[in-house]
Amino acid sequence: MSEYTDMLAVLAGQKPERFPYTPMGHWNRRACKKLLPADCFDDNLYCLPAERHDSRPRTEASRRVVISYARFMGVSTLGCGKGGALPFGHGGPAEIVGELVEREGDKEIWRFEGGSRRLYRFDPYSVQYGYRFPIERPEDLDRLELPDPRDPARWVDVAPDAAAFKAAGVMPAAKIMGFFSGIHNNFFEFQRLMISLIDDPAFVQRLTARLAEWSLACAEEALGRGVRLVEVCDDLGTPEGLLISPEMFRDFFLPWYRRLFELCHARGAYVHLHSHGNIEAVIPMLIEAGVDILNPFDPRETPHLEELIERYSGRVVFCGFVPSDFYLYPRDEDIETLFARAAALGRRCRRGYILMEHGFPEELTSQRFRLILDLVEKYRRIA
Numbered sequence: 466m467s468e469y470t471d472m473l474a475v476l477a478g479q480k481p482e483r484f485p486y487t488p489m490g491h492w493n494r495r496a497c498k499k500l501l502p503a504d505c506f507d508d509n510l511y512c513l514p515a516e517r518h519d520s521r522p523r524t525e526a527s528r529r530v531v532i533s534y535a536r537f538m539g540v541s542t543l544g545c546g547k548g549g550a551l552p553f554g555h556g557g558p559a560e561i562v563g564e565l566v567e568r569e570g571d572k573e574i575w576r577f578e579g580g581s582r583r584l585y586r587f588d589p590y591s592v593q594y595g596y597r598f599p600i601e602r603p604e605d606l607d608r609l610e611l612p613d614p615r616d617p618a619r620w621v622d623v624a625p626d627a628a629a630f631k632a633a634g635v636m637p638a639a640k641i642m643g644f645f646s647g648i649h650n651n652f653f654e655f656q657r658l659m660i661s662l663i664d665d666p667a668f669v670q671r672l673t674a675r676l677a678e679w680s681l682a683c684a685e686e687a688l689g690r691g692v693r694l695v696e697v698c699d700d701l702g703t704p705e706g707l708l709i710s711p712e713m714f715r716d717f718f719l720p721w722y723r724r725l726f727e728l729c730h731a732r733g734a735y736v737h738l739h740s741h742g743n744i745e746a747v748i749p750m751l752i753e754a755g756v757d758i759l760n761p762f763d764p765r766e767t768p769h770l771e772e773l774i775e776r777y778s779g780r781v782v783f784c785g786f787v788p789s790d791f792y793l794y795p796r797d798e799d800i801e802t803l804f805a806r807a808a809a810l811g812r813r814c815r816r817g818y819i820l821m822e823h824g825f826p827e828e829l830t831s832q833r834f835r836l837i838l839d840l841v842e843k844y845r846r847i848a
Contacts, residue, residue: 471485
């Protein structure tokens with residue numbers, strides 16, 4: 466059995482010997498350099514390189530680095546294309562790609578396709594902010610320029626990556642923008658989006674359609690080159706509940722998810738949707754629409770995990786169950802307790818379960834990182 470076949474088994478409702486493992490990934494380049502062995506990191510691994518990804522085809526040496534990373538971490542999936550491996554749900558050619566435009570000390574400004582700019586800071590923590598958005602008013606949408614999703618040059622690395630990852634026993638993946646959060650992360654400021662959902666719903670429908678059609682075209686191109694899993698990060702909630710009403714999600718965004726699920730299933734592929742927050746209110750909609758893997762399950766944000774497992778785990782693969790602040794626990798045994806509980810909950814999931822923690826920040830010590838990897842390996846065993 467390989468990581469790839471374990472993923473396929475879980476998605477088919479079978480129980481392999483180990484839970485598949487899909488980490489959120491290292492939080493930034495600095496965390497990668499600090500915590501990973503030298504042969505597991507190069508400038509093509511993380512979604513943001515030192516400055517920009519090289520436009521030339523990926524070398525076989527760089528492809529071997531990604532596979533070395535997968536084997537060291539024990540991951541079950543790998544994103545294809547330069548920058549596609551890390552973090553979960555972001556990076557690679559099926560998302561908008563960025564390049565560095567300014568660096569000063571611990572501050573970086575990145576410009577992304579479509580015209581947005583983001584500010585990144587690393588001290589005292591790794592955080593990012595929307596710095597400039599290309600759409601400020603409805604008429605700006607008509608001037609929005611996105612790259613051609615059908616340009617073969619955009620996908621030059623995906624087919625050889627997918628073939629190499631499959632041969633290495635890992636499921637090849639692609640990442641697309643969330644249909645909700647992709648808007649306010651990259652194109653239209655969050656507060657204005659929330660107001661427009663009420664005051665100008667026709668504009669939000671047009672904006673969503675423009676970006677969603679682009680993402681679906683990217684997904685189609687990736688699937689045609691051997692990708693078997695599409696990952697989406699779309700943060701829909703907070704611990705208190707959804708950011709928008711269930712009715713808004715149903716009317717504005719669910720139709721696009723239904724199209725994504727249908728597109729992937731028609732090509733023998735799957736969709737893994739991650740969201741922060743308590744999104745219990747829309748889980749039935751997503752399952753009915755056809756989502757394969759659902760990861761809204763930080764115990765700090767979703768308190769009714771046992772109930773959700775009982776109600777829904779026969780119809781969807783659940784992922785997660787480790788709280789986002791797990792790495793901050795002072796005692797090693799407290800962290801182990803979190804993984805033991807996640808595995809116990811995972812064994813109760815009828816269709817299947819995938820282990821996921823919430824990533825590795827730069828301030829994590831090498832010793833604590835090694836502990837977490839050992840706990841992942843220990844608690845992946847299903848028996």
